[in-house]
Amino acid sequence: MPEADTIIAPATTPGRSAIALIRLSGPGARAVVERVFRPKRAGRPWKPWAVRTGEIADPAGGGAIDRSMAVWMPGPGSYTGEDVVELSCHGSPAIVESVLRLCLREGARLAEPGEFTRRAFLNGKMDLAEAEAVCDLIASETEASLATARRQLAGELSQRVSAIRETLLDLSAEMEARIDFPEEDIPPDDAQRFLDSLESARGEIQSLLEQGRRGRRLREGARVAIVGRVNVGKSSLFNALIRMERAISTPHPGTTRDTIEARIDLRGVAVDLVDTAGIRSPESEIEGLGIERSKREIERADAVVWVLDRSQAVGAEDREAFDLVRGKPFIIALNKSDLTPGLSGFEEFQSFPAVATSAVTRRGVDQLEKRLWERLAGASGGAMGEGALVSNVRHIEALEEARAALGDARALLERREGLEFVMVDLRSAVDRIGAILGLDVGEEILDRIFQRFCIGK
Ligand SMILES: Nc1nc2c(ncn2[C@@H]2O[C@H](COP(=O)(O)OP(=O)(O)OP(=O)(O)O)[C@@H](O)[C@H]2O)c(=O)[nH]1
Ligand SMILES: [Mg+2]
Structure with missing residues (x-):
C-alpha cells in the first residue's frame, strides 16, 4: 500500500x-x-x-x-x-x-x-531480514560483521529461511489433507515421511543457529588464552602477537604470575588475547594462585593456544596442560623452532592442528594468526562467512522458537497424537520463521526494528 x-x-x-x-x-x-x-x-x-x-x-x-x-x-x-x-x-x-x-x-x-x-x-x-541487514551494514565496525551484513543483504539468509518455510508449508498441506479423514490411521510410511520432513527442517534451523552462535561470538569479539607449561615462550608469543613488549619474559621458569590481557584485531575479528602463568606444581603460594587463574582463563576462552617447546621432550607438565585445554578448540604452537629440534613424545598429539613458531624470529607467527582465525571461525576450511549468517537477536529468537515448536510437533507425532494437534505446533513454527522475513509482523515490531536506524536511511 x-x-x-x-x-x-x-x-x-x-x-x-x-x-x-x-x-x-x-x-x-x-x-x-x-x-x-x-x-x-x-x-x-x-x-x-x-x-x-x-x-x-x-x-x-x-x-x-x-x-x-x-x-x-x-x-x-x-x-x-x-x-x-x-x-x-x-x-x-x-x-x-x-x-x-x-x-x-x-x-x-x-x-x-x-x-x-x-x-x-x-x-x-x-524483506525484513534484508532491511535489517542495511542497518547492520552501516553499523559494522569489523570485516566479520560487515561480511554477515553483506550476505544477509544479498538475501542469503532469506533464501535459507524461505526454503525451511516451504518445507513446513508442504508438510502442513499434506497433514491438512489427512485431517479430513480422521477415521483412517496414518499409514506408517506416511508417518515416517512426516517425521523425516520435520527433522530435516529442524536440522536446518539447528545449523543456522549453530552458525549464528559463532557469528555472534565473532561480532562481539573472542577470547583466546595462551597456555602451556613454564618457560615454553608463552609471554614471548603473546608479545609477538600483540606486536608490543607488554608481558615480561625471562629465562626463569615461572616468570608470569598473573594473567595479562590485550586486544588485537585478528583479520577483522576483535580478539582479547590472554597470557597466563605456566602450568606446573607451584613452588609458592603466589604461583599457585597464578596457576588457578590460568585454569579459569582456559574455562573462559573461546579458543586456546597450547604452547610447547619444540627443542625439548614433551614432559609431565606439558601433559598436565594438555588435560586442561583438550576440552576447548585449541591450536598447538611448537615454539622455539629456531633452536635445534628436540621434541619427542609428540606422537599422541600429531592429529591436532599445530604450527611451528619462533617468538624470537617471528617465524610462523602469521601462520599461527591464520590458524587461530580459522579455529575461531569454527571450521578448519576457514568458513568465516558461513559461520556468521545469523547474528541478529530477533532472528535467533525466532529460530529458537521455531525449533522448539518443531520439537513439540515431533513428540506428538511419535506418540501418534491427532494430526490436528501436530498442526498447531507446525503452524506456529511457520509463523516464527515467516517473521524473520517480515511476513505478518505488526507495527510494533517494525517500530522496534527501524528505530535502531539512522535518520535518512
Ligand atoms: N630461541 C628462542 N627462545 C625463546 C622463544 N620464545 C621464548 N624464548 C625464550 O624462552 C624464555 C622463556 O620465555 P617466556 O616468554 O618468558 O616463557 P613463558 O612461557 O611465558 O614462561 P613462564 O611465564 O615462566 O611460564 C625466555 O628466555 C625467552 O627469551 C623462541 O621462539 N625461541
Ligand atoms: Mg610468561
Whole structure:
C-alpha cells in the first residue's frame, strides 16, 4: 500500500562536511524539489537517474541558498520503490537546515529513523531480514560483521529461511489433507515421511543457529588464552602477537604470575588475547594462585593456544596442560623452532592442528594468526562467512522458537497424537520463521526494528 506523504531527511551525518546529501521519497518528491530547485538549464525535461545542476532557492523570493545537484529516481525502480530525489549541497549545517525547512514548507515531512528503508520493505523492495541487514551494514565496525551484513543483504539468509518455510508449508498441506479423514490411521510410511520432513527442517534451523552462535561470538569479539607449561615462550608469543613488549619474559621458569590481557584485531575479528602463568606444581603460594587463574582463563576462552617447546621432550607438565585445554578448540604452537629440534613424545598429539613458531624470529607467527582465525571461525576450511549468517537477536529468537515448536510437533507425532494437534505446533513454527522475513509482523515490531536506524536511511 503506497504511502501518501513525502518524507525528507539528510542522509549524511550532521555537522560540517564537504558535501551533504538530502533525500526525499514519496509521491510529491519531485514536485517539492521542482519548487525549490532552479536548474541551470531550465526548460529541459528532467531525465530520471541523471544529475541536474542548479541552485536551491526560496520560491517566495530571495537569493540562492546554495548551489546543488539533484537526481531524480522514479519509483518503483528506486531504493524505496517510490519517487526519490536526492539533493546534494555544501555540507554546512546552516545550508542543510535551510534546505530542509524550505522543503518542509513546500509539503514534505521529516522522516523517522529508518523510514526510507521501512518504505522499501513495505513496498516489497526487500524483506525484513534484508532491511535489517542495511542497518547492520552501516553499523559494522569489523570485516566479520560487515561480511554477515553483506550476505544477509544479498538475501542469503532469506533464501535459507524461505526454503525451511516451504518445507513446513508442504508438510502442513499434506497433514491438512489427512485431517479430513480422521477415521483412517496414518499409514506408517506416511508417518515416517512426516517425521523425516520435520527433522530435516529442524536440522536446518539447528545449523543456522549453530552458525549464528559463532557469528555472534565473532561480532562481539573472542577470547583466546595462551597456555602451556613454564618457560615454553608463552609471554614471548603473546608479545609477538600483540606486536608490543607488554608481558615480561625471562629465562626463569615461572616468570608470569598473573594473567595479562590485550586486544588485537585478528583479520577483522576483535580478539582479547590472554597470557597466563605456566602450568606446573607451584613452588609458592603466589604461583599457585597464578596457576588457578590460568585454569579459569582456559574455562573462559573461546579458543586456546597450547604452547610447547619444540627443542625439548614433551614432559609431565606439558601433559598436565594438555588435560586442561583438550576440552576447548585449541591450536598447538611448537615454539622455539629456531633452536635445534628436540621434541619427542609428540606422537599422541600429531592429529591436532599445530604450527611451528619462533617468538624470537617471528617465524610462523602469521601462520599461527591464520590458524587461530580459522579455529575461531569454527571450521578448519576457514568458513568465516558461513559461520556468521545469523547474528541478529530477533532472528535467533525466532529460530529458537521455531525449533522448539518443531520439537513439540515431533513428540506428538511419535506418540501418534491427532494430526490436528501436530498442526498447531507446525503452524506456529511457520509463523516464527515467516517473521524473520517480515511476513505478518505488526507495527510494533517494525517500530522496534527501524528505530535502531539512522535518520535518512
Ligand atoms: N630461541 C628462542 N627462545 C625463546 C622463544 N620464545 C621464548 N624464548 C625464550 O624462552 C624464555 C622463556 O620465555 P617466556 O616468554 O618468558 O616463557 P613463558 O612461557 O611465558 O614462561 P613462564 O611465564 O615462566 O611460564 C625466555 O628466555 C625467552 O627469551 C623462541 O621462539 N625461541
Ligand atoms: Mg610468561
